[in-house]
Amino acid sequence: MLNELIATPLFGVFLTLAAYALAQILYRRTGSIFFNPVALSISGIILFLLASGIPYDAYAVGGRYVLFLLGPSVVALAVPLYVRRQEIWKRRGPISVGIFAGAVSSVVSASGLAWLLGGSRDVVLSLAPKSVTTPIAISIVEKIGGIAPLTAALVVLTGCLGAICGPEFCRFIGIRSEVATGLAVGTASHGIGTARMLEVSELGGAVAGLAIGLNGLVTAFLLPLLFVLAR
Amino acid sequence: MVRGLALLLGFQLLGELISRLTGIPIPGNVIGMALMLAALGSGLVRLAWVEEAAELLLSHLALFFIPAGVGVMVYGKLIAREWLPISVATVVSTFVVMAVTGKVAQRLEKGERQDAE
Numbered sequence: 258m259l260n261e262l263i264a265t266p267l268f269g270v271f272l273t274l275a276a277y278a279l280a281q282i283l284y285r286r287t288g289s290i291f292f293n294p295v296a297l298s299i300s301g302i303i304l305f306l307l308a309s310g311i312p313y314d315a316y317a318v319g320g321r322y323v324l325f326l327l328g329p330s331v332v333a334l335a336v337p338l339y340v341r342r343q344e345i346w347k348r349r350g351p352i353s354v355g356i357f358a359g360a361v362s363s364v365v366s367a368s369g370l371a372w373l374l375g376g377s378r379d380v381v382l383s384l385a386p387k388s389v390t391t392p393i394a395i396s397i398v399e400k401i402g403g404i405a406p407l408t409a410a411l412v413v414l415t416g417c418l419g420a421i422c423g424p425e426f427c428r429f430i431g432i433r434s435e436v437a438t439g440l441a442v443g444t445a446s447h448g449i450g451t452a453r454m455l456e457v458s459e460l461g462g463a464v465a466g467l468a469i470g471l472n473g474l475v476t477a478f479l480l481p482l483l484f485v486l487a488r
Numbered sequence: 489m490v491r492g493l494a495l496l497l498g499f500q501l502l503g504e505l506i507s508r509l510t511g512i513p514i515p516g517n518v519i520g521m522a523l524m525l526a527a528l529g530s531g532l533v534r535l536a537w538v539e540e541a542a543e544l545l546l547s548h549l550a551l552f553f554i555p556a557g558v559g560v561m562v563y564g565k566l567i568a569r570e571w572l573p574i575s576v577a578t579v580v581s582t583f584v585v586m587a588v589t590g591k592v593a594q595r596l597e598k599g600e601r602q603d604a605e
Contacts, residue, residue, distance in 0.1 A: 269555070277551050295550045299557035306561065313562055320555030326545060327552040329496040331517035332503070333542035335524035339535065348597060355593030362588040367581035376573030384577050388585055391556060392515035410560040410567060411578055416553065418582050426583060432590040434597055441590030445582050452550035462546075468589075470518045477514065 269319020276301045295449055296417040334466035341463040348436055356468055359444035360475040363388040383407040386476050387415045390447040393473035401484050419446020420453040435461045443468030492541025499524045
């Protein structure tokens with residue numbers, strides 16, 4: 258009977274919401290950036306599944322329902338962009354050049370470092386679009402070669418890293434501007450970073466949302482070209 | 489609220505349609521975002537129609553990424569096999585991207601402000 262229940266969407270949806278609610282309480286209580294609710298929920302659910310022996314597939318039945326809402330949420334990013342359109346349009350130069358520089362440095366540093374450290378061809382290729390939002394990253398990797406599921410995992414890890422310490426790191430290296438911080442976090446760590454930026458600042462969140470799309474666009478055009486040239 | 493959600497889903501659907509028809513490697517929801525921005529800008533869609541639904545979704549954006557993150561566990565062995573190049577490249581590169589993007593944007597922003605003065 259328990260197995261039947263676990264196979265219903267109810268289980269996965271409940272586990273996701275419960276983990277997130279708990280993680281948010283911990284995050285608020287501790288006030289520590291290392292208790293980032295997304296990273297905490299993900300590791301909590303993984304540990305729970307491993308400890309209880311419940312297969313990932315059973316969780317995913319309900320997980321898919323939660324994931325579904327990501328689609329319309331990305332469309333919803335148009336709202337903060339529209340509300341802040343004048344401030345963003347005024348800075349279109351710095352924004353577009355910043356994202357372009359970020360996209361190039363991402364591809365070069367991620368695959369370059371992996372190559373220098375003796376990563377296999379598959380890993381080097383899978384790492385190249387790691388700062389790009391999952392659906393775009395996967396279509397890029399399918400084009401250049403590499404392991405799409407590995408890319409998906411690396412994209413999520415990158416996102417968590419940017420969400421945990423992106424705004425703090427920017428402040429640390431002397432980036433004070435809200436727009437520059439939002440761009441940095443959005444370009445480096447896509448949607449998960451943007452979720453954190455939306456908590457920190459409305460303008461920063463809006464440009465981070467813009468960076469998800471633009472970084473994806475630039476990388477999607479640039480990366481196949483780079484790999485043709487490198488060959 | 490319902491009208492807002494319907495509009496968001498409708499634009500996503502339209503984006504999916506364009507993505508599939510043209511075969512461009514941009515996901516439907518990103519195309520949907522661009523279309524929604526254009527619709528708001530042209531007055532085709534009023535802000536008040538979608539504001540509430542968008543706010544509700546965006547205030548819980550982090551939650552919707554959790555299932556994708558749990559999916560990492562399926563590739564645990566793959567990551568464990570080449571953990572060194574993977575972890576160093578992921579961590580260092582993420583900080584490099586933030587530094588390059590942020591510094592370039594901030595410097596240009598300051599430059600433009602000085603030009604205007």
